[in-house]
Amino acid sequence: MASGYGYQKSSRLSTKQKASLIAALVVAGLVFYLYNVVHTPHGKAKAYCSLVIDQSASVSNESFRQLFKTMATDTVNACSSREAELVVWRVDQSALKVHEVGSYALYGRGQAPLYRKKQAAAERRRANRDIRRVLKSGAQLSMAGGSDIALALKNASDSLSSGGKNSNLPKFMIVLSDGLQISDGASVASLNSITSVPRNLALSDTRLLGGLNLQNVNFEFYGVNTRTQATTNYQLPTWFEGLVHQFWNEFVQIGGGRICNYDIEVTEENVLKYCAA
Numbered sequence: 001m002a003s004g005y006g007y008q009k010s011s012r013l014s015t016k017q018k019a020s021l022i023a024a025l026v027v028a029g030l031v032f033y034l035y036n037v038v039h040t041p042h043g044k045a046k047a048y049c050s051l052v053i054d055q056s057a058s059v060s061n062e063s064f065r066q067l068f069k070t071m072a073t074d075t076v077n078a079c080s081s082r083e084a085e086l087v088v089w090r091v092d093q094s095a096l097k098v099h100e101v102g103s104y105a106l107y108g109r110g111q112a113p114l115y116r117k118k119q120a121a122a123e124r125r126r127a128n129r130d131i132r133r134v135l136k137s138g139a140q141l142s143m144a145g146g147s148d149i150a151l152a153l154k155n156a157s158d159s160l161s162s163g164g165k166n167s168n169l170p171k172f173m174i175v176l177s178d179g180l181q182i183s184d185g186a187s188v189a190s191l192n193s194i195t196s197v198p199r200n201l202a203l204s205d206t207r208l209l210g211g212l213n214l215q216n217v218n219f220e221f222y223g224v225n226t227r228t229q230a231t232t233n234y235q236l237p238t239w240f241e242g243l244v245h246q247f248w249n250e251f252v253q254i255g256g257g258r259i260c261n262y263d264i265e266v267t268e269e270n271v272l273k274y275c276a277a
Contacts, residue, residue, distance in 0.1 A: 045107050047170040049079035049086040049272075050156040053101075053134055054147055054177030054223070055093060064223060065135050067265055068176045071222045072131045075174045076106070078272040080124050082170070083107035087159045088127065090134050091152045091177070098152045100159070102130050148183040149175070150205055150251060157214045157255070171217045172272055173257075179224040179244050191243040198247035202254055214255030218275035221248065221262045 051072060079086045088101040104127040108116025153175065160171045181188050185205040191198060203209065225245070227236045245262055252259050260275035 045083065045085040045105070045166075045169065047079070047082040047084035047172065048160045048165060049075070049082070049084045049106075049171075050160055050173045051075050051079075051086065051088045051131075052091065052149070052152045052156050052173065052175045052177070053089065053131070054091045054149055054152075054175070055134060055137070064178070067223060069132070069135055071174070071176055071265060071271065072135075073128060074266075074269050074271050076104075076124055076127045076131070078270050079172070080106040080120060081270070082172075082272065083120075084172070085165075086127060087156065088131060088134070089152055089156045089159075091147060091149055093147050098148065098155050100155075101134055102127070147177070147180060148185070149177050149179070149181045150183070150186055150208055153214070153219075153251075154208050154212055154255075157212075157217055157257070160217060161213065161215075167216075170275075172275060173217050173219050174271060175219065175221045176223050177221065178226060179221060179248060181244075181247070188244050188247060191240060191247065194239045194243075196243055198243050199250040201247055202250035205251075209254070212255040214252055214257030217252075217255075217257040218272075219252050219257055219259045220271060220274060221259065222265055222271075224248075224262055225264050 053068060053072065076086065084106050086104045086106050088104070090099050090101055092099055104123045106120055106123050106127070108119040108123075153173065156173055160173070161167065179188075185207045186201055188201070190196065190201060225241055227238060227241050228234070248262070249259055261271075266274075
């Protein structure tokens with residue numbers, strides 16, 4: 001006679017099933033560990049960026065300093081989204097020197113995927129912190145001397161191609177400056193007539209031309225075309241700002257680079273989008 005109670009199969013795993021499940025979990029954990037920690041290649045830059053900050057009279061102006069701060073932050077974020085290596089430079093007007101502020105692996109150098117995002121975020125914070133210090137110290141500098149932006153571009157460009165860098169990767173240089181180059185080598189003050197020839201000025205800087213290598217570098221200038229002299233608020237003629245723009249176009253083209261954007265500022269966070277590289 002059949003029992004009134006139906007047979008219910010036990011939902012408990014057998015010893016053999018438990019062993020199989022544990023083995024599968026161990027294998028999955030080992031695969032995860034090997035992929036994320038041990039055998040994954042180290043992070044490598046997918047692009048190279050340089051940020052040049054003109055620590056000149058412009059930075060002593062509060063509105064310019066805030067503009068530079070915003071544009072610098074946007075540059076760090078844009079270069080980070082490109083998984084780039086970033087080098088920051090400052091033009092010290094008081095001493096007519098160019099200094100490297102620091103190098104930042106915004107791609108997470110030397111770390112497995114599990115940790116790269118954390119390291120890249122830490123590098124972004126470090127870059128932004130150092131930039132804030134540059135802008136703060138720039139406001140306190142003596143404004144005597146000049147502003148040798150051209151030398152800064154040469155040094156920054158050299159850093160984009162040195163140290164065994166992959167020449168096939170995109171190169172970007174963001175320049176935060178009013179563009180008023182004043183040095184013994186070349187000075188835009190000589191563009192004092194509407195008939196002045198900017199190319200002649202660009203060719204006159206013999207310090208740079210022999211070793212000027214801007215090949216395949218994409219430039220963006222911000223803080224320019226304000227038509228105002230930062231320390232005096234003197235209104236610069238439109239034709240003069242136009243000649244300064246032509247000077248930088250000539251200078252960059254002579255070195256083999258190109259200018260993608262030249263403006264006071266941009267509202268787009270992705271400042272690199274103007275250089276479709």
